[in-house]
Structures are given as C-alpha cells and as structure tokens.
Amino acid sequence: MTSSTETTTSRASGQGDFILIKGATIITVNSEEDILEHCDILIQGDRIAALGKNLSQPEGLAGEVIDGTDSIVIPGFVDGHHHMWQQMLRGVATDWSLLDYMISMRSVYGSLFTPEDVYLSTYVGALSLLNNGITSVLDHCHIINSPDHADAAVKALKDAGIRGTFCYGFYANPPTDDSEASSTTPEFSHSERLADAARVREKYFGDNHPGRQLLTFGVAPNEVEVQEFDDTAREIAEARGLGARIVTMHVAHGPMDLEHKQTVQKLADAGELKSDLVFAHGASFTDSEIREICASGAGVVSTPDTELQMGMGFPVAFRARDGGCRACLGIDITSNQGNDFIAQMRLALQTQRAMENEKRVPVTVSRKTSEVLRMATIGGAEVMRIDDLVGSLVVGMKADVVMIKCNDIESSPVASATGAVVFNASVGHIDTVIVDGQVKKRNGKLVADWEPLRDEMRHRAAAMRIKAASLDLSAARERWMGPVKL
Secondary structure (H helix, E strand, O other): OOOOOOOOOOOOOOOEEEEEEEEEEEOOOOOOOOOOEEEEEEEEEEEEEEEEEOOOOOOOOOOOEOOOEEEEEEEEEEEEOHHHHHHHHHHHHOOOOHHHHHHHHHHHHHHHHOOOHHHHHHHHHHHHHHHHOEEEEEEOOOOOOOHHHHHHHHHHHHHHOOEEEEEOOOOOOOOOOOOOOOOOOOOOOOHHHHHHHHHHHHHHHOOOOOOOOOOOEEEEEHHHHHHOOOHHHHHHHHHHHHHOEEEEEEEEEEEOOOOOOHHHHHHHHHHOOOOEEEEEEEEOOOOHHHHHHHHHOOEEEEEEHHHHHEEEEEEHHHHHHOOOOEEEEEEEEOOOOOOOOOHHHHHHHHHHHHHHHHHOOOOOOOOOOHHEEEEEEEHHHHHHOOOOOOOOOOOOOOOEEEEEEEEOOOOOOOOOOOHHHHHOHHHHEEEEEEOOOEEEEEOOOOOOHHHHHHHHHHHHHHHHHHHOOOOOHHHHHHHHHHHHOO
C-alpha cells in the first residue's frame, strides 16, 4: 500500500461500515496488559468487533482497511482535567505562577471572552486534542459568563465530535474596569446560573448516559478553597440535584494550600465524598484523604506541566494510584503548554522516578512506562466513570483508537512498544485517531478542516491580549492575594 488507508468501497457519507487495521502491534491495556504483535483490529459501527491475526474484511460491507505495518495501536488518551476555552490564549501563561494565572486569566481574560470566542476556542481546542490522540476530555468550563457562553461551549464540543463530560462552571468571572469590554455582569447571579445549568442539562444531554451519547453533563463548583466549606457542600448538592454525572473541583494545591483546608476530609466527614467527585491537583492531600478518596471511588487528576511550573507541588497521581485511587492525567490549560498528552506522560513518570530516586541509590527503576500509559488511558476512563466503554482495546468496547507510526528516524527501531509510545512518539507520529468508530485523523491529518479558522483565531487572540494589557489589575490582585495570605 502506498498510504496507510485504503478505501474498499466508497459511500456518500464518507464513513464506511467497518474499519480494519492490519498487522499492527496492539497495546490492549487490558487487565492482563497483553501486547499483540502483527495483529489486526476490526471496528464495526462504534465498537471493537474483533482482535486477531489475519482477520478478513466483512463481506458485502463498505469500509476502510488501514495498513498497520510499523505501527502501534493504543486506546485513545483520556484527558481528565482541561479548561477548553483557553486554546485561543496559547502561550500567554508560559512564565506565570499560579497567582499570575488567577489574577490575569481568572479575573481579566475570562471576563473578556464573548460567546463567539468561547465557541471558536473550544472547537479548535477539541480538534487539537484529537490531533494529539486524546479521544475523551473532562472540560472544567469556568467561562460561563452568560447562557450564550454555555451554549457555545457545549456546541463546540459536540461539533468537534470528541467524547467527554462538559462540567458547567459555577464560578462567576468578575466584571473588568472597562464595562464595554467585559462580557460578564453581576446580574447573572448564582440562582440564575443554577437555572441555566438546568436548561443546558435538559436541552443538550438527554438521559446523560455515556453509552448513548458522546458528551455528558457535569458541574464544576466555585473555587472550593477560597470559599466556606458549607458553600462547597451546598454547591455539590446542587450539582447532584441537576443530575451531574461528574462534579469536579480544584483542591489541595501543595505549597499554595497554606491553610491546609483538607476539603476532601471535610467532605468525607460530612458523608458527601462519593464516586461522582473528581479532584484536580491534590499535592497536599493527607494520607487520610487519600484513603478516603480510595474508599469512596472518587477520582484524582494530576496536571504535571502546570503543577510543576506554578507552585502546586509534585503531581500526586502515582501516590493516589498506589493508595488504590482512580487516578489519571490532564492537560489543564493550553494557555500554558500544548495539548501533547505524551509529554504529560513523560513528565509525570520522570518526576515520580526522580522523587523516588532521591530517597535511595536506584539499583533498578521501579516505575515502568506501562504504569503511566495505563494512567493516560484506562486510568482516565476510570476517573470519568466510562471504563466499561473506553480505555482498553477489548472486543465489545467502544472504538476509541489511536494508531502511532514508528517508521521514521525519530521512532525506529522499536525495542519496547510501551517505551516507544511514552518516550519516542510525538504528535507527528499519530497517524490515525478514531472516536466512537468515526475517523477523526487519517494519514496524519485531521479530517476536520480547521485551517480556515486560523486567521480568525489569531485576530481574536491578538485583540484580546491588547485589551487585557490595557486593564488595571489592582482589583484582581486584591481579589486573589487576600485568600492566599502570603
């Protein structure tokens, strides 16, 4: 074959009845951690139909045959924590601390975004995730300045065709000192926000079942560690009343957690720590909190790039996983770093190795590449409570599949399949991405054409940076420096 994909029968829809990947190395990420050499994988509809050698094309059906020679096939990556609206602001936060971020992003940029900005940024961000092999995402959406902002965010995710949970943010971005530039007003109160969340839940999410729809509904409460615990408990109850599948929040930010809030322990003591909760960051979790999270079935997400840069402590994912918790990785913010999930795997693994090696002479390396690959796939699915659907390549599972080519100077030869994925691959090696049986990236190129949007993204981003630079930050500094109490 001259290309990786051969269409056996064309159809007007552009999507056939099957996809057959031939002759690949398949990392199943199943319970036995099977790695299948020179193996085929057959996808029919939205499911994995067969795994094995020398599989035949289904007779009488239209579909694609993809050459898997020199390729590794893995489950799609699952991004457990991402603020999708920040794609348009790529690179603005690369030298920021967490305080810089809270002051400039959460009190300035977030207040400038229009619904049109939210749609464009979220849509292109979702395409970028697909380009990087991320097939599922938990979107902690704290850009809901109006009902139109909420509609824009949901529509963007749906239009991109990525799997995930949209978590409606209760956080209210403050108005800026330039009322004409600000897209948020105090009139959009918490009670109105609750009513709007109910509207969004009813309008877009049906029975909210992940087996029947790509996108499900969740909630992201206010910043729990700068408000009273009673308010947090109330907001979690409100989220559950709305039928949220997931309630996600930022907690225990390592050195930034100066007051040792122990929100998780308080939730456990109040009987509110349950499996629908997902905690992002968590470097300052106590051992007791780790045990409580494990017992409850709640999830933990580490975002290595932002945590290490911004003073949130060392990623807690391995510690949480060792304690029996559901644990995974997340991108967090594209305003800081790119959407390269392979880079997050490497950073998480190498940081954990360094921390453990500091304690003793490392005769062997105890942390293996297979651990972090599991965390990036089935681990994320467990946190998002969709591990019965995605996260491993097993017959009957949903077809969220990524094929990585390993035939160039940077990826060949391959001594270890998991090692090649974690330490040698990059976005340029990701040849094919499939979500729910639908091809999203083929022959190394996105199926969706985002390039016509490039100039608009650049124009909107440049205008927003200019406007943000002109605003007085004194009120924002007061807003966030007070709670931190440095």
